[in-house]
Amino acid sequence: xxxxxxxxxxxxxxxxxxxxxxxxxxxxxxxxxxxxxxxxxxxxxxxxxxxxxxxxxxxxxxxxxxxxxxxxxxxxxxxxxxxxxxxxxxxxxxxxxxxxxxxxxxxxxxxxxxxxxxxxxxxxxxxxxxxxxxxxxxxxxxxxxxxxxxxxxxxxxxxxxxxxxxxxxxxxxxxxxxxxxxxxxxxxxxxxxxxxxxxxxxxxxxxxxxxxxxxxxxxxxxxxxxxxxxxxxxxxxxxxxxxxxxxxxxxxxxxxxxxxxxxxxxxxxxxxxxxxxxxxxxxxxxxxxxxxxxxxxxxxxxxxxxxxxxxxxxxxxxxxxxxxxxxxxxxxxxxxxxxxxxxxxxxxxxxxxxxxxxxxxxxxxxxxxxxxxxxxxxxxxxxxxxxxxxxxxxxxxxxxxxxxxxxxxxxxxxxxxxxxxxxxxxxxxxxxxxxxxxxxxxxxxxxxxxxxxxxxxxxxxxxxxxxxxxxxxxxxxxxxxxxxxxxxxxxxxxxxxxxxxxxxxxxxxxxxxxxxxxxxxxxxxxxxxxxxxxxxxxxx
Ligand code: GLN
Numbered sequence: 001x002x003x004x005x006x007x008x009x010x011x012x013x014x015x016x017x018x019x020x021x022x023x024x025x026x027x028x029x030x031x032x033x034x035x036x037x038x039x040x041x042x043x044x045x046x047x048x049x050x051x052x053x054x055x056x057x058x059x060x061x062x063x064x065x066x067x068x069x070x071x072x073x074x075x076x077x078x079x080x081x082x083x084x085x086x087x088x089x090x091x092x093x094x095x096x097x098x099x100x101x102x103x104x105x106x107x108x109x110x111x112x113x114x115x116x117x118x119x120x121x122x123x124x125x126x127x128x129x130x131x132x133x134x135x136x137x138x139x140x141x142x143x144x145x146x147x148x149x150x151x152x153x154x155x156x157x158x159x160x161x162x163x164x165x166x167x168x169x170x171x172x173x174x175x176x177x178x179x180x181x182x183x184x185x186x187x188x189x190x191x192x193x194x195x196x197x198x199x200x201x202x203x204x205x206x207x208x209x210x211x212x213x214x215x216x217x218x219x220x221x222x223x224x225x226x227x228x229x230x231x232x233x234x235x236x237x238x239x240x241x242x243x244x245x246x247x248x249x250x251x252x253x254x255x256x257x258x259x260x261x262x263x264x265x266x267x268x269x270x271x272x273x274x275x276x277x278x279x280x281x282x283x284x285x286x287x288x289x290x291x292x293x294x295x296x297x298x299x300x301x302x303x304x305x306x307x308x309x310x311x312x313x314x315x316x317x318x319x320x321x322x323x324x325x326x327x328x329x330x331x332x333x334x335x336x337x338x339x340x341x342x343x344x345x346x347x348x349x350x351x352x353x354x355x356x357x358x359x360x361x362x363x364x365x366x367x368x369x370x371x372x373x374x375x376x377x378x379x380x381x382x383x384x385x386x387x388x389x390x391x392x393x394x395x396x397x398x399x400x401x402x403x404x405x406x407x408x409x410x411x412x413x414x415x416x417x418x419x420x421x422x423x424x425x426x427x428x429x430x431x432x433x434x435x436x437x438x439x440x441x442x443x444x445x446x447x448x449x450x451x452x453x454x455x456x457x458x459x460x461x462x463x464x465x466x467x468x469x470x471x472x473x474x475x476x477x478x479x480x481x482x483x484x485x486x487x488x489x490x491x492x493x494x495x496x497x498x499x500x501x502x503x504x505x506x507x508x509x510x511x512x513x514x515x516x517x518x519x520x521x522x523x524x525x526x527x528x529x530x531x532x533x534x535x536x537x538x539x540x
Contacts, residue, residue, distance in 0.1 A: 020075050043091075501529045
């Protein structure tokens, strides 16, 4: 079939869940029997978010092929249960870099290089690459930012042109807006929505559907008003009231008939009746009151929960399957260093130390690992969290308080974590880490091998440093088990500590592969240990 494209634009303001809505609609279409691919177009000039601070951008989501992408790709993968590729996240930086490189090579034969058509053509080329790369029949394309931003104009122009290029029956436009609530009069207002639709129209894009986000129920009369003023069919004005359960969004959109409207619009027939049984059951489970387990997440970007979004989701997935609710205490690692919030660690059933870069707050993470080891509190270390666990263990094993990662102390007497040999000559910071999927062999009888139940796994990586092999022997002698090793035996991928209910660290990021209906085995095993400590008995 001809590839169909659905474009998502945002109006009024950002951060109202455009990525999540696109992900949920992707799930709807998958349930109708179609193969779905998703792409995010980001207007900023960075080539990818890999070099951006998590404070600016939230988490960097890593794909199988090692591309460092926007966190919305995490929503897409989790909701649609697909594995995406590097063509699924395009930035203005990539587009301009490519066009300028070609101009320098002389590819344009003396032409004047302009936003239209050169930049817009490059954007369209990249949009068209998704169907092949992800084997998709329907491609969802989300334009980052809000209509009216200067920097997203080339993207909007490109998607406008696509309706002409490939035809009306192959393209649909969905505009996501926000209805502000005026508490003085107790009403929702549609004016900003009207303005953003008008702005979109002035660029030449006629939206086919409006998803109106709101914190309050949207009355029929308001839908009618939006339909009338924005020139959209009333059925295609979809109210989306904020839900406490993210995974409920596909169900809300299904009940509003979104799939049917899109099928009709794109001249498609459903290939199968959607089966939401499992999804509905999971959402009901989320809602049910359950025993609570407390977990401390010790990081340095904890003010911004989006910086650890995949970790949070993976914990929730594992908790749901264990029939418990997870309450996360966000602990700033620098606070621990100052002697603050140590009491939080005392009250939790498990500790997670996620990934990170740079020395700020590292000692706090090492303190958390020390607390977990000494008090036998379940501990899960992810990338830097694993390195913190190894440093802490080495300090005790070697009797050397100076043991460290050479990332944080160049002159350390014991660089138990060191730069990987192939990283020594790297000078460029962007896209040069050990990135993406690598195999890992599990050592039988270990916690990791039991959790996974297989001999070899593939997991996603993003790091420059690793366990220093010169210290492997002595660490093992003292009770550290290298339970996951790269097939060439050069890299420690998983380490765990003997005689501890669950103290395990991974050099990779298992959180990226966790799904609502398929929690990651290492998170499941961690949750089991957490429940044991919390005294939550297993349901039979
Ligand atoms: N900074 C560490 C490294 O580069 C850990 C990276 C991470 O946690 N993703 O190895």
